[in-house]
Amino acid sequence: MRRPAFGETGIYWMLVMPALLMLIGFYLFPLVRVLWVSVMEPTPGLGNYALLFTNSSIHRVLLTTLRICLLTTAITLLLGYVVAYVMAQASERTQRWMMLGILLPLWISVLVRAFAWVTLLRRQGIINNSLMGMGVIDDPLPLIWNELGITIGMVHYMLPFAVLPLLTGMRGIDRRCLAAARGLGASRMQSFMRVFLPLSLPGVVGASILVFIFSLGFLVTPAILGGGRTLMIAEYISVQILDVVQWGVGTMLATTLIVFIFALLGLLARVVDMRRLFGAT
Amino acid sequence: MDGAPTASRPVRGLAWAIICFLLLPIAVVFPVSLTDKRYLSLPEDNLSLQHFANLFSSPEWLSSIGQSFVIACAATVLTVIVGTLCAIGCWRIGSKLADFVRVLMLVPIIVPTIVYALGIYRLWVDLRLLDSYLGLIIAHSVTGIPYVVIIVSTALAHFDARLEQAARNLGANLRQRLWLVILPGILPAVVSSAIFAFIHSWDELVLALFLASRAVFTLPRRIWDGINEQLDPTMAAVAVLLIVVTMVLLGAEMWLRSRRTA
Structure with missing residues (x-):
């Protein structure tokens, strides 16, 4: 395969640019500012x-x-x-x-999964209620x-x-x-x-x-x-x-x-x- | 089987038990959402749809669902366009620098969202984008780029670069090559990346916690408040709704994948 000339590569870099600029401006720059704030506030040092x-x-x-x-x-x-x-x-x-x-x-919302565990595990949750119903435990775990x-x-x-x-x-x-x-x-x-x-x-x-x-x-x-x-x-x-x-x-x-x-x-x-x-x- | 040993029966049983551990807690919200009680519990006497009725008659929940949908759609369009172009560009350039750019695009997966949330919060304070649709859309787009770049790059790795060369030699310009040659070849991958980008934004909580407060109040944000304040069965109905949306989207993605490999 022939190596593309410089101008050709330049065109392809233009395709990369929108994502790269977004990443730099709206991701890496704010991230660097987090580091900056950590040594500048409340006092520098x-x-x-x-x-x-x-x-x-x-x-x-x-x-x-x-x-x-x-x-x-x-x-x-x-x-x-x-x-x-x-x-x-x-x-x-x-x-x-x-x-x-x-x-x-993997793709189900992390909130839904946490909520499901709350319904199962809490004091009046499904696990504690069924264990108490069966008489295995007296107080909720x-x-x-x-x-x-x-x-x-x-x-x-x-x-x-x-x-x-x-x-x-x-x-x-x-x-x-x-x-x-x-x-x-x-x-x-x-x-x-x-x-x-x-x-x-x-x-x-x-x-x-x-x-x-x-x-x-x-x-x-x-x-x-x-x-x-x-x-x-x-x-x-x-x-x-x-x-x-x-x-x-x-x-x-x-x-x-x-x-x-x-x-x-x-x-x-x-x-x-x-x-x-x-x-x- | 090609004669190599397979896992023994107890080990196979254990593996399935672990998969049940993954699935059962999620399944439990289905019966809970149909409870006839006013508190979170399994249904006792009757099944009831009252909590779904509550959900779909509550202006707060409906407005959050609408907002999340609009934000997720806008973020998906933006992410898929810039992510796909970036993947195509890196693929055609093929230099060390392009490889580096592709790895750079993965940074949002690795850095914890909480860290990014602090940074983008400060930037949006300066740019007055806090609590706005645009602010959340941009934040969700940037963090969604890795999924698009990974999926589209994988598809491009299997795409014959000579097709694009041939089109160029026949006089097709860049736009024609993108629209008529490359895009049709990787379309299923682009659509599945759109599905993942959509789920990413639709489910996203941490950024919404920092960037949304009054005017913008997305669905995950409202669920978060619901879990921390009033744990009523309407929450289970919301959870069922979210699970069904994810299942439909994943089903579509798997159907696409089977077509892609076929």
Whole structure:
């Protein structure tokens, strides 16, 4: 194929421009201003960042966020791995049905899903009412407005995001390796532990970091299922801006959050091909 | 089956149980929306459509549904146009720089919406776009671009670039090549990207929390208030409405996808 002349490429850049200008003007520029505000308000300097080390309520929020996100990631990966493992080996038809079961929740409004969990988990909710009706428990179980409720809701939200990259990774595994292991006398368990699991590890690392990153900045589900009692970082930021109007603290935490996320992504880029993970190629 | 081992029966059962964990909580809002009680519960004596009647006779809910629909349609049109053009441009340029632009377009998926919400809020204060349709439409469009770029780029990767070359050699100008050669070839992908861009805006809450307050009050914003204030079964009716809209749109998308691969 002949390389297009410069003028030709120039025309194609004109097609790119509207999106690029929108992204720069209405996305990247406001984002940079968040960083700017974090060192300029209320007074110029790194005063806001010092709070990261001195303020105990910020410490509590950061620890709660990390704890819930790590727990969510671990549970999500475990469950997601089982689903992806079965899907990767199922027949075409079964795979399609399972995929539907993964994609439908993925695209249903996060608010609807949080609402559904509220109807199930609250004190007079469906689970507590039926357990009490059957006489299994006398008092309602505290299933919601605590870390348990948040974790349930988050695992439910994150599962599809774990299954999809795991599945992509597992589909790339040459199944003849497994057949060979079985043929050489390995049990089902051995061929899984010694062959399949190691080969699927890059997908596991990719999926974990992806789920962890999405969990970190998640607002809606933790806010609804935490009921304002268990604060995670995203909700804390929104409270700083919308309720107590402390832009300095809010933007400082927002900046900390994206710096942390991009550091994790840098780590991820060393392990797996990012563009494959997002399906861009 | 090609002789490789399949998952054992208990593991398969576990996988299906997990998929039920994904689906059942969502399914539960259907019976709840038909309850005959005035509070959130499963129906006991009778099924009742009163909560749907409440929903469709409430001016607040109807106005929010209308606003969300208008905003989502406008955002979808804008996103799909700029996103598709961008994907086509990057595909034809094919240099390292174009690859970089394509990766840059994914940034809105990675940065948490709450962080972007702070930035765009400040910008809209300066530009007086707070609490306006335009403000929300632009914010939803920019954050929807990644979905369009990903989906259209994937389709273009399978599109034969020589067709476009041939059209150019035969004297077609850029507009003719776009309309008559490239677009017809990737149309199903463009339509599915429009579906995802629509769902993205229609369901979006975090930006609406910051950018909408009185004049503009989208459906997710009203649901948010409903969940935090009065948990009545009308909420379940709204949830059912949203689930049905998503299912219809996803069904359309899957139908398109099957045509695309066929």
